[in-house]
Amino acid sequence: MLTRCLQLRIASAALAASLAAASVMAQPVEHEQPAEPQRSDAAHPIGEIGRLITAAAGGATLTIKAGVYREHLRIDKPLTLVAEGLVVLDGDSSGDIVEITAPDVTFRGFTIRNTGIDLDKENAAIRVLAPRATIEHNTLEDILFGIDLREAPDSRIIGNRIGGKNLDIARRGDGLRLWRSDRTLVERNSIHDGRDAILWYSTGVVVRGNTALDCRYGLHLMFSDDVHIVDNELARNSVGIYLMYSTGVEIVGNRLLRNRGPSGYGIGLKETDRFSVRDNLLIGNRSGVYLDGSPFTAAQPGEFTGNTLAFNDVGFTFLPSAKGNEISGNNFIDNIDQVSVSGRGTLAANAFWKGERGNFWSDYSGYDQNNDGIGDFVHESQTLFENLLDKQPALRLFLFSPAQQAIEFVGRAVPAVRPEAKFTDEVPLMRPVAVRPEMRSSQGDGVPLFGAGVLLTLAGVGVVISIRERSSTISVIPAVRAAGGLA
Amino acid sequence: MSAFAVLSRPLAASNAPSLLSNVGVIARRELRDAIRSRWFLLYTLAFVVLGLAVSFVSAAGTGGTGLSGFGRTTAGLINLVLLVVPLMALTAGAASIASDRERGMLAYLLAQPVTRAEVVLGKYLGLALSLFASLSLGLGTCAVILAWKGVRTSPSSIVWLAGLSMLLALGMLSLGFLISVLARKASVAVGTAIFVWLSLVFVSDLALMAGAVALRLRIERLFALSCANPLQVFKMWSLHAVDASLDVLGPAGLYATEEYGRWLHAIFAGCMIVWIVVPLAAAALVLSRRSPL
Incomplete structure (x- = not known):
């Protein structure tokens, strides 16, 4: 034991000496270790x-x-x-x-x-x-x-x-x-x-x-009131921002990207009160926003506005306990499941619009005849497959398959199996809310993709052309040609 | 002894050219015929047009926010490939030998100094090349359009997608050949191929879904069972390759990632190779034993 200690000492002294030499x-x-430590x-x-x-x-x-x-x-x-x-x-x-x-x-x-x-x-x-x-x-x-x-x-x-x-x-x-x-x-x-x-x-x-x-947690708050979380970037963490038991928190202009741990929330709010979530960018998280018992009291509605939720597995996850949120003026873009309710319950106690302004939904299928920027039909989320997924998560294995589309088609075509609307946006926006340019990632340019596309196309064209040119020369099996033709 | 010996015994005189050149000639013939045929043109056109539609719609879906990522863009293309490519490959394969037989072309071909295995392999390669042309035209055009519309997916994802689509096409083509060899008439072969397509695309997935819910299948079973369907293998493999993670596919995907991790590529490749090699070998075997007429 003692000798080992000594060895360690010697080793660290040697290291110290070499580092000191380098410096x-x-x-x-010159810096020496003090001879007689006080x-x-x-x-x-x-x-x-x-x-x-x-x-x-x-x-x-x-x-x-x-x-x-x-x-x-x-x-x-x-x-x-x-x-x-x-x-x-x-x-x-x-x-x-x-x-x-x-x-x-x-x-x-x-x-x-x-x-x-x-x-x-x-x-x-x-x-x-x-x-x-x-x-x-x-x-x-x-x-x-x-x-x-x-x-x-x-x-x-x-x-x-x-x-x-x-x-x-x-x-x-x-x-x-x-x-x-x-x-x-x-x-x-x-x-x-x-x-x-x-x-x-x-x-x-x-x-x-x-x-x-x-x-693991990009930012984790507990019992911390009146905190301002502004312009941060939290990426590739298990969870981006998670708030618990805090009041009066503002989350503004943050970028939450690819937070994909086992829970994987971009922003998670648990029993949080008087909060405001504005102008954030949430991309590629397992769930963009996760709401559990927030707002905690009815003192003030939870405010979600100007956020862009794109390419998340789930845009917004609600536990049934989440009531009294006002979600307006956000972009919901190509989330696999735009809004999900965990367990049973509806989102009736939450509003997906404020005044005359709803949200932009990339899957909205209505139109805007009077050109006021508001879709003429309400946006109702009632896809049978999404409903199935909320109840049977294992069926996510069949995402992106034609069978999924078949089920959704049946859901639309057969009223008997059409699920109840999960939520309704009465005034969906026709155009997305602008994203501040500096919020976007530097996504590189399209040249590599363009190049790959051109190369692929050329390969296809090449095959076609090569065979056209040679078509006159290959009418006979070589063995037969060698033997003097079919005659 | 058998079948493979029979297959490889040259029918021609001893000074016959190598197997490869016979296969090459038949392949080129087949490719030329395919490219000249209306079916090929129609399928290619359909694939390109649908691919463009998917690209435009998904690019429009982001609403010009300039954002891109793994969303419905890639998912849409995967979906399109899952629908169209098996249909193309299965029907092309099913029609090939059966229609040759109907027109008497098969008897003519077999009268030449070539083995039956050479005929099967040659025709297979020819059709595979035509499918390759069709797929790369379709996906290449999509990539160009997507890049032009401001989608910033990495080029490797489109290359992966093209490569895996090609593997899927090869597997389905093999299956088509098997159907073609077994069926008596071309119409029956094509009909069977469409039935098989329907089963693979819709029925098996729906049945598996129902089974998973009704029998409370454990996720490892669910994953293993879906590896039996080449379409599911293609889908999971593409997601794994493009997104580097299967966890979008929920618990079963997470299980696969955690359990097999870096072996997933090998597992999926193994499944695909089985689907390519086994039906084709079976087709060659059946053809060598049956009367070509």
Whole structure:
């Protein structure tokens, strides 16, 4: 055991030396491990930056020179720490790396890597335990938890890049977590390969312009009121945004793409109240929006407007408990199942229009004779196959097959088996609601598809032409021709 | 010993040219006849027109929002292929040998120094090439129109779709040949082919659906059973290839992805190869044993 420990020490010392050598080559600054560690953290000796912090007076600004620092920091007075050039804090795969215990700390421009992987201790790159911290433009790599705010209200988390460890999702930590940290600003951060980004018991938080890729919950709120979630991009997560037991949340202008975990909601709302979901783009999710018991009270209708739900397996999923939503001015484009009710029940308690304005449905089959932009017939969703799917999910295996069409045809043609309309849009829109150009993905151009099409066509034409040209020469079997013809 | 020995025994003198050149000549003949025939023209035209319709409708469905993805665009094309391609291939295959026999052409062909296997293989290749021409014309035009209408699907999806449609066509053509060899008259062969088409396209799926609901089939059974239908295999394979995931197909699709993962391509390919090779071999066998007249 002891020898193993020693070996580890030697190995890490060798690594440290080589890293230090590398940093010396890049920047003529030398950093040594302190010979006699002063006590700061029982687990970790105090390092060079730690000594600077100890020496500094509150309110001072410390500029840290470029290099690799293998140390764990505790910032226990209101300091501003600024990295000058590439300053790497390496946690040596153990414990937390930066702990902020004093209010009004600013921590800017560092690269932090290699936390421990102890989920019980929630090893974090940056843990904030005091109000008004500013965590800006840091790069977090190979970390278990990223930025963990506990009772740190009025903080600012801006422009950080957070990359999780390459672990199985169950063994990862949260890229970002806010616990009882009211009025915090979370802006332009990017998180990838984390577990969740969580806001718990934090009121008045603004989450703007962040991205979360390949995580579990892109953004998860619990008991967090009056939160503004604006212009974020959440893609390829298990779930995009999930709200629970929160009131007064606004979700505006977010892009939720291909969130396809086992539940796979773009936006999920559970027992949420006074919410507004506007101008979001939801594409390719398992279910664009999922509503469970929302709005929770009848205080205010749930507002869904200006959203585009396209190519999702299900556009809108309602649990029967969802009542009192107003869904108007949205685009429902080519979702396999545009609106689904899980279990029994109807959507009668929800309105698919507001005033004289319904939604755009890509499967609307009516027309608009008086040119007012509103379809002349109501849009009723009553396809037999969709109904079957809501009750028998296993039958999804037969999606896209002609048998599906046959069933839908029977449903239309034979009144006896025609299902009750799932919902009715009295004033369907004839044209889709405009999508802000900057909301669209950069979808590349059509040249490759065009090229593939041309090549395929040419191949077909080639076969036809080749046979036409040779047609005169092949009337005789070669063996016969060799033997002098049929004569 | 048998049948394969009989099949491969050359009927011609010992200085007969290789098997391949005989097959090639018959194939070219068949292809030329097919391309000159009205049926081929009609099917190709229908396929192109329907494909264009699907493309236009699906491009219009997005309402000019400039969005695209896996939606009804690809689904519509898959659906179209499922309807039209088996019909084309089955009837073309069914008509081939039966009508030759009716016109006395088969006897004439077999009087030449070629084996019966060569005749079957040659005719099969010729018709397969004509189907290839038809399919690539149809899907190629669709791709061009879709690209022009602003749909941004990756080109690999259309190439996959074309390739898999071709495999489906080959399988259905094989089945058509078997029908053709078994039937006495061309009309009977074509009628049987249409019946088989109807069964594969509608009846088997509907029966399986009913069975799944009534017997509460477990999803692994459901998946295994649908692998028996080449049309379902084509559909699942296309979805798997284009979308890289079968989870759109609900619990059964999820089960397939989780259980077989990267083996799915191999499984689907295996099913297709069985559907291509077995009926064709059976057709050759039957022809070699029966009187050609």
